[in-house]
Amino acid sequence: MEKQIIYNSNLHFEHEIWRRELFFWQDELIIFNNRLSELVTRWTKKEVLNQLDYFQNEFILHGGVIEDLLEEMEIHESRMADQDLLSHDAMDTMMVKKHMEFRKKMEIQEEIYTALKREFFRFLTKHL
Numbered sequence: 001m002e003k004q005i006i007y008n009s010n011l012h013f014e015h016e017i018w019r020r021e022l023f024f025w026q027d028e029l030i031i032f033n034n035r036l037s038e039l040v041t042r043w044t045k046k047e048v049l050n051q052l053d054y055f056q057n058e059f060i061l062h063g064g065v066i067e068d069l070l071e072e073m074e075i076h077e078s079r080m081a082d083q084d085l086l087s088h089d090a091m092d093t094m095m096v097k098k099h100m101e102f103r104k105k106m107e108i109q110e111e112i113y114t115a116l117k118r119e120f121f122r123f124l125t126k127h128l
Contacts, residue, residue, distance in 0.1 A: 008083060011080060011096075011099050012077070012080060014099075014103070015073055015077055018069075018073060019070065019073060021110075022066050022069055022073075025062070025066055025113060026063065028117075029059050029062065029063050032055070032059055032120060033059055035124070036052055036055060036056055036059075039052055039127070043127070051127075055123065059116075062112075062113060062116065069102075069105065069106070069109065072102065072105075073102065076095075076098060080095070
C-alpha cells in the first residue's frame with residue numbers, strides 16, 4: 001500500500017477557505033439580526049414574536065459555534081506552523097486525523113447553518 005503525503009500548504013489552503021466562510025457567516029448573522037430588529041417593531045402577535053425570539057437564540061448559538069471553530073482552527077494552524085519551523089512539509093498522522101475531524105465539523109455546521117437560513121427565509125416570506 002502506497003503511503004499518501006499530505007502537505008501543510010494544502011491544509012493551510014483549506015483552512016483559509018473555511019476561515020473566509022466562517023467570516024461570511026458572521027457577516028450574514030449581523031444582517032439577519034438587523035432584520036430581526038426591524039421585524040420586532042412590526043409585529044405584536046405572540047406567535048410571530050416567539051418565532052423571532054427562536055431565530056435570535058439560534059443566531060446567537062450559531063455565532064458562538066463560529067467563534068469556537070475559528071479558535072480551534074487557529075490552534076491547528078499554530079501547530080502546523082510549528083511543524084513548518086521544524087522543516088516538516090508533510091503532516092504527521094495525528095495532525096491529519098485532527099484536520100479530518102475538523103473538516104467533518106465544518107461539513108456538519110454548514111448543513112445546520114444552511115437549514116437555519118432556509119427556515120429563516122421561509123419565515124420571512126410568510127410574515128412579510
